[in-house]
Amino acid sequence: MKKFKVTNKFLQKSLYILSIIGPGLITVNAGNDAGGIATYAAVGALYGYRMLWGLLLITFSLAVIQEMNARMAVVTGKGLSDLIRENFGVKVTFLAMVILFVANLGVCIGDFAGIAASLELFGVAKFVSVPLMAVFIWYIIIKGSYSRLERILLLFTVVFFSYIITAFVVKPDWSEVFKATVTPSIIPEKDYILTFIGMIGTTITPYMQFYLQGSIADKGLSLKDYKYEKLDVYFGAFWGDLVSFFIIVTTAATLYKAGIKIETAQDAALALKPLAGQYASLLFGIGLLGASILAAIVIPLSTAYAVTEAFGFERGLDKSFGEAPVFYGIFTFMIFISAILILLPKISLVGIMLATQQLAGILSPIILILMVLLTSKKELMGELVNNRLQSIIVWVTVIFIIILTMILVMASFFTF
Amino acid sequence: MSINEMYFSELLGNPAIDPTGEKLGVLYDIGVKGSDPFPEICFIAVKRGKKIYSVEYSFVKILNRRILAFNRRLKNIPLNELNLECLWLRQHILDKQIVDILGSKVVRVNDIKLAYYEGTVRPVAVDIGLLGLLRRLGVGFVGNKFNLKEELISWEYLEPIQQGTTEILLTVPQSKIADLHPSEIAEILSQLNSKERTKLINSLDDETLAEALGEMEANFTANILENLDDKRASEILEQMASDDVADFLGDLPEFKRQRFFALLNQQDQEEIKKLLEYDEKTAGGLMTKEFITFNEELTAEETINKLREMAPDAEMIYYLYVLNEKGQLKGVLSLRDLIVAKPSEKLRKIMRKKIISVADRASAKEVISVIAKYNLLALPVVDKDNRPIGIITVDDVMDLLLPGGYHHEKV
Numbered sequence: 001m002k003k004f005k006v007t008n009k010f011l012q013k014s015l016y017i018l019s020i021i022g023p024g025l026i027t028v029n030a031g032n033d034a035g036g037i038a039t040y041a042a043v044g045a046l047y048g049y050r051m052l053w054g055l056l057l058i059t060f061s062l063a064v065i066q067e068m069n070a071r072m073a074v075v076t077g078k079g080l081s082d083l084i085r086e087n088f089g090v091k092v093t094f095l096a097m098v099i100l101f102v103a104n105l106g107v108c109i110g111d112f113a114g115i116a117a118s119l120e121l122f123g124v125a126k127f128v129s130v131p132l133m134a135v136f137i138w139y140i141i142i143k144g145s146y147s148r149l150e151r152i153l154l155l156f157t158v159v160f161f162s163y164i165i166t167a168f169v170v171k172p173d174w175s176e177v178f179k180a181t182v183t184p185s186i187i188p189e190k191d192y193i194l195t196f197i198g199m200i201g202t203t204i205t206p207y208m209q210f211y212l213q214g215s216i217a218d219k220g221l222s223l224k225d226y227k228y229e230k231l232d233v234y235f236g237a238f239w240g241d242l243v244s245f246f247i248i249v250t251t252a253a254t255l256y257k258a259g260i261k262i263e264t265a266q267d268a269a270l271a272l273k274p275l276a277g278q279y280a281s282l283l284f285g286i287g288l289l290g291a292s293i294l295a296a297i298v299i300p301l302s303t304a305y306a307v308t309e310a311f312g313f314e315r316g317l318d319k320s321f322g323e324a325p326v327f328y329g330i331f332t333f334m335i336f337i338s339a340i341l342i343l344l345p346k347i348s349l350v351g352i353m354l355a356t357q358q359l360a361g362i363l364s365p366i367i368l369i370l371m372v373l374l375t376s377k378k379e380l381m382g383e384l385v386n387n388r389l390q391s392i393i394v395w396v397t398v399i400f401i402i403i404l405t406m407i408l409v410m411a412s413f414f415t416f
Numbered sequence: 417m418s419i420n421e422m423y424f425s426e427l428l429g430n431p432a433i434d435p436t437g438e439k440l441g442v443l444y445d446i447g448v449k450g451s452d453p454f455p456e457i458c459f460i461a462v463k464r465g466k467k468i469y470s471v472e473y474s475f476v477k478i479l480n481r482r483i484l485a486f487n488r489r490l491k492n493i494p495l496n497e498l499n500l501e502c503l504w505l506r507q508h509i510l511d512k513q514i515v516d517i518l519g520s521k522v523v524r525v526n527d528i529k530l531a532y533y534e535g536t537v538r539p540v541a542v543d544i545g546l547l548g549l550l551r552r553l554g555v556g557f558v559g560n561k562f563n564l565k566e567e568l569i570s571w572e573y574l575e576p577i578q579q580g581t582t583e584i585l586l587t588v589p590q591s592k593i594a595d596l597h598p599s600e601i602a603e604i605l606s607q608l609n610s611k612e613r614t615k616l617i618n619s620l621d622d623e624t625l626a627e628a629l630g631e632m633e634a635n636f637t638a639n640i641l642e643n644l645d646d647k648r649a650s651e652i653l654e655q656m657a658s659d660d661v662a663d664f665l666g667d668l669p670e671f672k673r674q675r676f677f678a679l680l681n682q683q684d685q686e687e688i689k690k691l692l693e694y695d696e697k698t699a700g701g702l703m704t705k706e707f708i709t710f711n712e713e714l715t716a717e718e719t720i721n722k723l724r725e726m727a728p729d730a731e732m733i734y735y736l737y738v739l740n741e742k743g744q745l746k747g748v749l750s751l752r753d754l755i756v757a758k759p760s761e762k763l764r765k766i767m768r769k770k771i772i773s774v775a776d777r778a779s780a781k782e783v784i785s786v787i788a789k790y791n792l793l794a795l796p797v798v799d800k801d802n803r804p805i806g807i808i809t810v811d812d813v814m815d816l817l818l819p820g821g822y823h824h825e826k827v
Contacts, residue, residue: 076611077609077610077611077612077614078609078611079609082513082609085511085524086511086512089510089511089552090511090526090549090552090553091552091553091554094553217609217610218609218610218639219610219639310524311524311526311549312513312522312523312524312525312526312544314521315607316606316607318603
């Protein structure tokens with residue numbers, strides 16, 4: 001007997017043990033991928049504690065946004081691309097899917113950069129590691145056998161918790177950290193804004209919204225379970241950003257104080273030296289590799305599912321390439337184009353990781369606007385329609401990102 | 417395209433005017449009713465500013481790709497709230513999912529084709545193809561350039577999954593679903609989202625659902641069963657073949673297994689417990705507990721009668737196993753042997769005494785080679801006293817032979 005995979009439900013199944021903890025927590029942890037780690041490390045190294053206040057605000061936005069995903073999933077039982085298509089028609093869906101695709105491709109490229117960077121720490125040249133890993137990842141996906149591997153990879157990423165320990169080992173001035181967390185300060189220069197957008201982009205990624213909603217929808221929760229799911233999502237947002245917070249604190253207390261800018265993965269690993277000593281690179285490399293491979297599997301596949309679902313194309317790994325050409329085409333393209341781009345000569349891997357998060361940040365408002373419109377629809381959401389506070393928080397987030405983006409665009413106009 | 421055919425997407429947004437040219441608004445939706453075989457238009461929804469009104473179709477004089485024209489002045493046309501009795505093409509059909517049962521896949525309605533039928537315009541088909549998608553994006557010419565073919569599903573085949581609901585439509589009558597192969601039902605279920613899935617599941621009878629669940633991965637099966645009430649879940653588990661139940665439970669983490677185990681009846685619990693003790697890769701792990709045995713003293717006629725009574729439950733009735741009074745396996749009999757035998761003949765006389773069987777600890781490899789060597793449809797598994805404890809059917813062995821296990825079916 002042939003058994004059917006739960007098609008778009010791959011994550012729920014594969015991260016089975018973790019899914020008991022809850023999709024909210026997994027999503028945020030999965031969001032701390034190569035680009036995320038690079039961004040947070042760079043934030044601390046470049047600006048010390050001066051962006052911590054931003055992270056605090058983003059955490060509230062993230063919690064509210066992900067709660068909207070959870071609410072939509074529980075009320076409608078549908079994924080985000082489903083809802084966008086059914087409520088906004090083909091044109092808007094097309095726009096949303098282009099954004100998702102571009103943002104996800106960016107993240108995927110960032111993750112291949114992460115693979116290359118982490119293996120370079122172990123002395124493997126990217127011209128060897130990247131092609132091999134691309135083929136490996138593609139093979140794992142089409143074989144549908146990533147489930148066990150995913151658990152192992154998630155375990156790898158546990159090493160990022162060592163940033164939390166390091167943060168205490170290096171004994172930063174906690175009163176200064178606290179003060180910076182609650183006092184907004186903006187440096188009006190292009191790099192600062194770009195880094196800030198990158199931080200938003202890696203925390204509130206379009207991909208995470210589609211992914212979280214899909215995995216909650218697949219659980220088929222009833223309305224009475226919603227309060228637990230809500231807790232899960234809030235806790236997930238808080239916990240995920242707590243790790244980010246400590247990465248920033250650690251790199252601020254070590255690299256920033258020492259005046260080291262992050263240019264390679266080696267630099268980011270340096271931040272762990274007070275704790276891990278000579279093993280810092282090893283520790284960092286393992287975490288980065290696990291996070292990168294995990295995301296390089298999950299992101300292309302979830303993009304393929306979201307797009308084919310929105311347009312009603314055939315999908316699923318139990319279909320053949322001939323039966324589901326778009327589905328296979330999307331993830332195959334994403335994997336190999338990412339690998340090829342990374343192999344272009346004279347490219348800064350950390351630079352790519354940062355840039356891809358910035359791209360995701362710039363694109364995310366459009367998806368957020370669609371989400372807020374959906375959750376404000378009484379016909380769709382019934383009693384669980386957005387309340388005023390929720391709408392305000394999301395709109396403020398959206399407008400904030402748009403303003404930052406506009407300042408950025410103008411800044412690049414005037415500097416060039 | 418003939419003048420008599422048009423697409424819903426071409427009508428949306430057209431100006432709605434009266435004979436004097438006064439504009440009411442733009443066409444927003446079309447409400448239809450009945451099906452014989454195509455529904456008739458009963459209402460038109462017009463959007464004016466932010467408000468949406470519905471107008472009876474009898475006031476419409478022209479409905480074409482350019483305009484929607486009324487047959488009297490606007491002041492003489494009653495404007496109503498949206499009538500919820502009819503099926504609205506935009507609200508209920510366009511962009512929604514359709515279960516294409518014949519193709520066992522889930523597709524989306526990209527457009528709706530309307531045409532003249534018995535003198536009036538009616539929806540005649542839904543467009544699920546790329547061409548419809550491109551037309552909606554405003555680049556239909558691209559599709560024409562590449563000579564893309566239309567993919568239409570005739571309206572005649574559409575049916576809501578439950579009368580009175582509009583959310584999910586099927587392309588063949590729902591009564592036909594039960595005729596599909598369980599694996600096709602499994603495939604459809606796996607592609608639906610949870611709400612739609614629940615609807616489809618509620619419309620399936622227990623037996624059909626049980627068979628379909630036997631084709632799914634454990635976690636997915638668990639997910640579906642968890643969303644049923646305990647009573648139905650336990651009925652479904654009872655209907656499932658015991659090896660499928662054991663496979664399913666065996667793949668679940670402990671705490672979930674307990675929960676489903678509790679739903680089984682006493683007898684099944686004991687059977688399953690035994691099956692679960694075996695390693696998946698042994699004869700015991702592969703076997704099912706549903707097989708048919710007869711005492712060697714029965715006559716052919718008695719056996720046939722008894723078979724009629726019990727056959728519906730067993731997975732395999734082509735081989736009948738014959739036991740002595742101690743319950744030991746003494747012979748085997750094909751259905752054919754039984755039917756051609758004299759009615760009064762005892763089984764002991766007609767059975768074949770050379771029995772091929774394996775021990776419960778035999779390896780899967782051994783099972784495969786025995787089945788292949790003797791061309792069996794099923795192989796009995798016996799304990800150390802030669803008492804049959806289960807059978808392994810050839811379809812369960814097939815899974816092992818496919819490289820990469822059960823999800824592998826491609827490239």
